Amino acid sequence: MAYRVGIVGVGPVGDRILSVLRERNFPIEGDPVVMATRERTEILAGEEVLVREVAEEHFEGLDVVFFAGREGAKGASVQWGQVATDAGAWAIDNGSDFRMSEGYSLIVPEVNMDAVTEENKHICSPNCSTIQMVVAIAPIHRAVGIKRVVVSTYQATSGWGQAAMEEFEQQVQQYAAGEEVQWDPGIFDKPIVFDCLPRIDAFLDTGYTREEMKMVNETRKIMSEPCMAITATTVRVPVVIGHAEAINLELERPLSREEALEILRDPQQSPGVTVIDDPENKKYPTQADCVLDPYKDDVLVGRVRADESVEFGLNMWCVSDNLRKGAATNTVQIAQGLIERGLL
Numbered sequence: 001m002a003y004r005v006g007i008v009g010v011g012p013v014g015d016r017i018l019s020v021l022r023e024r025n026f027p028i029e030g031d032p033v034v035m036a037t038r039e040r041t042e043i044l045a046g047e048e049v050l051v052r053e054v055a056e057e058h059f060e061g062l063d064v065v066f067f068a069g070r071e072g073a074k075g076a077s078v079q080w081g082q083v084a085t086d087a088g089a090w091a092i093d094n095g096s097d098f099r100m101s102e103g104y105s106l107i108v109p110e111v112n113m114d115a116v117t118e119e120n121k122h123i124c125s126p127n128c129s130t131i132q133m134v135v136a137i138a139p140i141h142r143a144v145g146i147k148r149v150v151v152s153t154y155q156a157t158s159g160w161g162q163a164a165m166e167e168f169e170q171q172v173q174q175y176a177a178g179e180e181v182q183w184d185p186g187i188f189d190k191p192i193v194f195d196c197l198p199r200i201d202a203f204l205d206t207g208y209t210r211e212e213m214k215m216v217n218e219t220r221k222i223m224s225e226p227c228m229a230i231t232a233t234t235v236r237v238p239v240v241i242g243h244a245e246a247i248n249l250e251l252e253r254p255l256s257r258e259e260a261l262e263i264l265r266d267p268q269q270s271p272g273v274t275v276i277d278d279p280e281n282k283k284y285p286t287q288a289d290c291v292l293d294p295y296k297d298d299v300l301v302g303r304v305r306a307d308e309s310v311e312f313g314l315n316m317w318c319v320s321d322n323l324r325k326g327a328a329t330n331t332v333q334i335a336q337g338l339i340e341r342g343l344l
């Protein structure tokens with residue numbers, strides 16, 4: 001059986017969606033229908049692809065549509081999500097517009113694939129920082145219970161999209177050439193080259209940013225723990241691809257470093273997690289590691305250690321490719337999960 005596949009959006013996430021579909025031999029009938037705001041030809045996943053201007057007629061007959069457009073009223077899934085599901089397709093959406101809405105499931109396959117229902121055909125994929133965190137902490141929660149999460153992130157420029165990746169690369173070149181560094185205040189507040197910016201997405205009245213509250217609210221929804229205590233500080237760092245997170249957990253029951261490592265190293269208990277934690281040999285995961293072939297769809301975990309400043313505390317560091325497991329891979333895994341369950 002093969003499926004008619006649509007992709008809306010051809011930025012770095014749309015590109016990775018096609019790559020992951022090809023790598024996993026996802027059964028696609030004919031050419032995928034690729035759409036963006038205007039018609040042209042693009043190289044996506046190394047293939048020359050006809051990009052159509054998004055229009056209702058292109059959704060007809062599709063079985064599954066991956067949304068990798070922008071958010072908001074003029075964004076791809078707000079404008080076209082319902083069109084896709086009305087045409088009978090499953091919509092799998094990277095954007096944030098519907099993640100917290102009633103009737104939309106929010107899915108990380110390693111954690112809550114069972115939350116998918118046939119009635120809710122518009123499925124949301126969480127924020128990139130949330131995805132990697134829940135893959136890393138859900139096994140610990142299942143084993144001993146988590147009372148409180150304190151997370152600080154170190155997020156790559158590609159999390160903002162193609163324009164931010166290009167701007168950062170230009171700034172590196174300007175800096176190296178001894179030129180004045182230029183920046184677009186519509187992307188980041190300051191030049192990102194050689195700096196870390198503790199604002200991702202808009203500030204709210206509380207002083208938190210939207211990105212921080214996405215981590216709080218989305219984690220609670222995915223883990224079905226509406227009251228879990230979570231606080232986040234999200235920071236943009238001068239890295240092109242790969243988000244890192246320092247995660248501090250307060251647990252319900254004691255868990256030593258060795259016990260935590262045993263859980264995290266067990267693929268049955270911790271699907272999607274790869275542990276790189278060998279202090280004696282100075283081994284721990286970094287953003288440069290997570291884009292390497294063996295790790296590019298994994299959540300890498302290291303620096304696991306007891307936090308002795310609280311009762312039953314645990315610290316860990318986790319790293320993942322924000323464009324793949326943080327976006328594209330997660331959505332393709334959702335589609336594969338639908339096939340496994342006979343829903344697609």
Ligand SMILES: NC(=O)c1ccc[n+]([C@@H]2O[C@H](COP(=O)([O-])OP(=O)(O)OC[C@H]3O[C@@H](n4cnc5c(N)ncnc54)[C@H](OP(=O)(O)O)[C@@H]3O)[C@@H](O)[C@H]2O)c1
Pocket residue numbers: 008009010011012013014035036037038054067068069070071074075076077079094095096126127128158159160161162163322323326327
């Ligand atoms: N980057 C990440 O790490 C990451 C992680 C998780 C989720 N996400 C989410 O994934 C989505 C895509 O991210 P990205 O980084 O690839 O973005 P991007 O570089 O800004 O690319 C967005 C793409 O969407 C298309 N598009 C925008 N509005 C559209 C509309 N109304 N109809 C049809 N196409 C539309 C654009 O078309 P044109 O090319 O024609 O302008 C462009 O190809 C965003 O919602 C983002 O928040 C991103």
